[in-house]
Amino acid sequence: MNNLDIHIVGLGNLGSSLLKGLKNLDKDLRFNLYEKDNKIREAITAEYGVSVNNELGSIEKGVLVLCIKPKDLNEFLKSNSDKISGDVLICTVLAGVDTQYFSKFIKNRIIRLMPNLSIKNNTGFIPYTKTYKEDYLSFLEILSGLGQISEYEEDLFHIITAIYGSGPAWYLELSSKISEAAEELGLSKQDSNNIVSELVKSLPSLITGEEFAETVEKIKSPKGTTEAGLNSLTKDSFDKIIFNAINSATERSVEISKEINDE
Numbered sequence: 001m002n003n004l005d006i007h008i009v010g011l012g013n014l015g016s017s018l019l020k021g022l023k024n025l026d027k028d029l030r031f032n033l034y035e036k037d038n039k040i041r042e043a044i045t046a047e048y049g050v051s052v053n054n055e056l057g058s059i060e061k062g063v064l065v066l067c068i069k070p071k072d073l074n075e076f077l078k079s080n081s082d083k084i085s086g087d088v089l090i091c092t093v094l095a096g097v098d099t100q101y102f103s104k105f106i107k108n109r110i111i112r113l114m115p116n117l118s119i120k121n122n123t124g125f126i127p128y129t130k131t132y133k134e135d136y137l138s139f140l141e142i143l144s145g146l147g148q149i150s151e152y153e154e155d156l157f158h159i160i161t162a163i164y165g166s167g168p169a170w171y172l173e174l175s176s177k178i179s180e181a182a183e184e185l186g187l188s189k190q191d192s193n194n195i196v197s198e199l200v201k202s203l204p205s206l207i208t209g210e211e212f213a214e215t216v217e218k219i220k221s222p223k224g225t226t227e228a229g230l231n232s233l234t235k236d237s238f239d240k241i242i243f244n245a246i247n248s249a250t251e252r253s254v255e256i257s258k259e260i261n262d263e
């Protein structure tokens, strides 16, 4: 769609990544940007040469993308829902906030996404769910420029949020711990950080579509170093540690949803 207005509210980690990914697209999009934090406003203006407002004006058409934290949503909707025309598509990325929550304030079509920060390089994967049937404003086509899109039932979003939205943190935390262990065992901080960075960069070539456990089998050899480390992980209940982390994140998404609905 040509000349689509994209309004982005909140240009923190996710909002600025989304803006970057959308700017990379060869599409005729008109951006209207809103951010409370003065430093972020200045940084976005310096990077893209566009002005950023701190208050929403009236929004007649296009897509309004909400990239604010769940704690700020109630106040945002209370103050702004009467400024948003019914034709505007609402796009939300807020973890734990279901589409039904918005119906207390507005009757607009809603699309809910759970991307991660990789959308800034247009290499993301975007799970979504929506309250309407046919594509509207060709927005799915635009999203597919940010990465592979896939529709899911909304009740799966708690677990999707835990594994995909928060997912980069699991891998980066693991990398941080591998790096710390290597340092403790004799490498310099810089060497261990460099080597673990190269290790992480090498992983995409190992994602082949087969089950991850099968790939692990191919890396390990009997009585070798990998097997010794894997045995130690098993002995220390690695599976339980990971299950508990993903389960905690999933439960937190359910809790946020309850908290916000009880507000």
Ligand SMILES: NC(=O)c1ccc[n+]([C@@H]2O[C@H](COP(=O)([O-])OP(=O)(O)OC[C@H]3O[C@@H](n4cnc5c(N)ncnc54)[C@H](OP(=O)(O)O)[C@@H]3O)[C@@H](O)[C@H]2O)c1
Binding pocket: 009, 010, 011, 012, 013, 014, 015, 034, 035, 036, 037, 040, 054, 067, 068, 069, 070, 072, 076, 093, 094, 095, 096, 114, 115, 116, 117, 165, 166
């Ligand atoms: N970060 C991720 O990897 C990720 C992944 C998936 C989904 N999400 C979702 O994305 C949302 C944003 O996360 P984030 O990490 O980007 O948060 P963030 O870095 O804190 O960015 C949110 C920004 O929105 C601003 N803001 C709050 N209310 C506003 C309003 N009414 N108008 C304009 N700006 C406003 C905040 O300013 P102040 O700080 O001054 O209030 C803040 O700078 C969350 O709901 C999260 O669940 C994030």
